[in-house]
Amino acid sequence: MTVEPNSAHVPVVIIGAGPVGVTAALLLARRGVRSVVLERHRDVYPLPRAVATDDEVCRILQAAGVGEEFAAISRPAKGLRLLDARHRVMAEFRRSVHGHHGYPQTSMFDQPELERVLRDALGRSPECELRGGVEVTAVGPYTSGPVRVTYRDDNGEHHLWAEAVLGCDGANSLTREAIGAMWENLRFEERWTVVDVRTNADVRCWEGVDQVCDPDRPATFMRVGEDRYRWEFRLGERDEPVRELVAPWVSPSYDGDFEVVRKTQYTFRARVADRWHGGRVFLLGDAAHLTPPFIGQGLCSGLRDAYNLTWKLARVLQQGAEEGLLDTYERERKPHARRVIRLAVAMGWAMTGGQDGAAALRRNLLAAACRIPGLAEAAGRDLSPALTAGPLVRRRARRGLAGTHCPQPWVNADGRRSRLDEVIGDSFIILTATDPSPSLTALAHGLGVRAVPVTGLRDDGTLAAWLHAGRADAALLRPDRVVLDIVPAGGRDFTDTATWAPLLHTTRGPHPSPRTAEKSLLRSATR
Known part of the structure; x- marks a missing residue:
C-alpha cells in the first residue's frame, strides 16, 4: 500500500x-x-x-x-407527439427553439x-x-x-x-x-429494450419524440442525429428482431445500410x-x-x-x-x-397505458385530456419545477419569482451581443427594474455584489417584463441563476436578509491538515 x-x-x-x-x-x-x-x-x-x-x-x-x-x-427537437396503437396522432406538444x-x-x-x-x-x-x-x-x-x-x-x-x-x-x-x-422505491419498474440505429433510410419521423400509447407494445422513438435514431420498447413475451420492431417507421423492404449500434435491455426504475x-x-x-x-x-x-x-x-x-x-x-x-x-x-403510466385492467380507461382519459384547450401549451413549458422555500429561497407567494430561474435573453454590452450570463458573471447579482435606491446600493456593496438596472443591459425587454410579471422591483440572483429573494413592487429593500446572509459570510476555522487527519485515523484504528 x-x-x-x-x-x-x-x-x-x-x-x-x-x-x-x-x-x-x-x-x-x-x-x-x-x-x-x-x-x-x-x-x-x-x-x-x-x-x-x-x-x-x-x-x-x-x-x-x-x-x-x-x-x-x-x-x-420539435417536441412530443402521443400516438395511439395505430400510430395516429392523439396530441402534439411543441417545444420552442428559444426557451427560457x-x-x-x-x-x-x-x-x-x-x-x-x-x-x-x-x-x-x-x-x-x-x-x-x-x-x-x-x-x-x-x-x-x-x-x-x-x-x-x-x-x-x-x-x-x-x-x-x-x-x-x-x-x-x-x-x-x-x-x-x-x-x-418510488414504485415504478419496467423492463424495456433500447435500440440505437445508424441508417440513411427514409425513416418516418417529425424531428421530435414519438410516444406510442399502446399497452400491448408501448414504444418511444426519436431522431438523435443526422443518421442516428433511437427506439425503446417495453419487453413482450418474445425477443423480436429489430427490423420487425421498427417496421412502422422503416419500410421492411429497405435493404440499404442499417447498422444496429446497440440493442440492450434496461430496467427503468424510479x-x-x-x-x-x-x-x-x-x-x-x-x-x-x-x-x-x-x-x-x-x-x-x-x-x-x-x-x-x-x-x-x-x-x-x-x-x-x-x-x-x-x-x-x-x-x-x-x-x-x-x-x-x-x-x-x-x-410513463399515462403514455404507455400500464399493464392492468384500467389501461383502456387511462387511454381514453388521456385522449380526452389532450383536447382540453391550453393543455398542449402548458405541457410545452419547462419541466423543471421551482425550488421549494428554504434558507436560500425566500418564497413570498406560491407563484412568485423566488426559487425560479431568471431568463437568459441576448443582451448588448460593450458593443457586443452576448448571452446574459456571459455579461453578468457567475456570482450573486441584483437585477433591478429601475436605478437602485441608495439603501439597496449599500446592501449590494455589503454583500459584495453588483446591482444592475435591466435597462442598462439593452435586451429585448425580456428582463423588465419578467420582473413586472413577478411583481418585483429587484431580484437577487444566486450563482446558479435561481432567484433567492425579491424586492416587491413598491418596496425599497430585501426584508429578510438575516435568514440567508450568515450562510454566505460567516467564516470558520480550516480543516486539520491531511497528515493530522491521518494520525487521528491511525490512533482510532489502534484503540
Whole structure:
C-alpha cells in the first residue's frame, strides 16, 4: 500500500468521469477550485445512453464553458407527439427553439460526443486532473477533517485526502454505500429494450419524440442525429428482431445500410436516495436518484445537482462561508428530483397505458385530456419545477419569482451581443427594474455584489417584463441563476436578509491538515 505525499491533499475528489462528474469538475475549476477525477474507464464509454436535454441544462453547460461546443453537436427537437396503437396522432406538444434559458427547450445529442467535449475541456483546465483506469475501493472513514479516498491502479493502492468528495459513480454507487444511504422505491419498474440505429433510410419521423400509447407494445422513438435514431420498447413475451420492431417507421423492404449500434435491455426504475450526503461526501446524478426516461430528465437532473452544489462548495472552501450552506444542497435538490421522478412516472403510466385492467380507461382519459384547450401549451413549458422555500429561497407567494430561474435573453454590452450570463458573471447579482435606491446600493456593496438596472443591459425587454410579471422591483440572483429573494413592487429593500446572509459570510476555522487527519485515523484504528 502506498500513502502518497502531501501533494495528494486536494480540495475535491470526484468519483466518476461521466457527464455529471466532469461537469462538476469544470464548474469548480471556473471558480478556481482544484479537483481530481477518478474513473475506472480509460476512455469515454463508446455506446450511446442519454440522448435528450433541456434548455436549463444547456445553460449549465454554458456555465461549464462548453455551451457553444454542445450546440455544435446537438439538434433541436420539435417536441412530443402521443400516438395511439395505430400510430395516429392523439396530441402534439411543441417545444420552442428559444426557451427560457436562451436555448432550444429540447435538444438531441449523442452522449459519447458530449463526453468527448467535456473531457477535452477538462484537459485544457489546469485545475482538473483526470485519473482513468483506476478503481475506487473505499471512501472514509469520516473525521472532522479531510476525507480519505482509497483507489487502486496498476501501481498498487493509493490514498487521496479531500476537503470534499463528490460521488458521481452511478446507480451502483460505492459512495452511496459508504455514507450508509439507502434507496427509496418510488414504485415504478419496467423492463424495456433500447435500440440505437445508424441508417440513411427514409425513416418516418417529425424531428421530435414519438410516444406510442399502446399497452400491448408501448414504444418511444426519436431522431438523435443526422443518421442516428433511437427506439425503446417495453419487453413482450418474445425477443423480436429489430427490423420487425421498427417496421412502422422503416419500410421492411429497405435493404440499404442499417447498422444496429446497440440493442440492450434496461430496467427503468424510479428511486431516490434517503440521504444525499454524509459530512463532506455528496451524492450526485444516478448515485442519488433514478428517473424513468419518459420526459428525458435523467441526465438533466444530475447536471442540476452539479450546478447547485459546486457554487456552494466553492464558497465554503474558498471564502469561508458557513458550513450550513452545504446542507441546502440536499434540502433543495432532493424534493426537486423527487417531483421530476414522479412526473416521469405519471407520464410513463399515462403514455404507455400500464399493464392492468384500467389501461383502456387511462387511454381514453388521456385522449380526452389532450383536447382540453391550453393543455398542449402548458405541457410545452419547462419541466423543471421551482425550488421549494428554504434558507436560500425566500418564497413570498406560491407563484412568485423566488426559487425560479431568471431568463437568459441576448443582451448588448460593450458593443457586443452576448448571452446574459456571459455579461453578468457567475456570482450573486441584483437585477433591478429601475436605478437602485441608495439603501439597496449599500446592501449590494455589503454583500459584495453588483446591482444592475435591466435597462442598462439593452435586451429585448425580456428582463423588465419578467420582473413586472413577478411583481418585483429587484431580484437577487444566486450563482446558479435561481432567484433567492425579491424586492416587491413598491418596496425599497430585501426584508429578510438575516435568514440567508450568515450562510454566505460567516467564516470558520480550516480543516486539520491531511497528515493530522491521518494520525487521528491511525490512533482510532489502534484503540
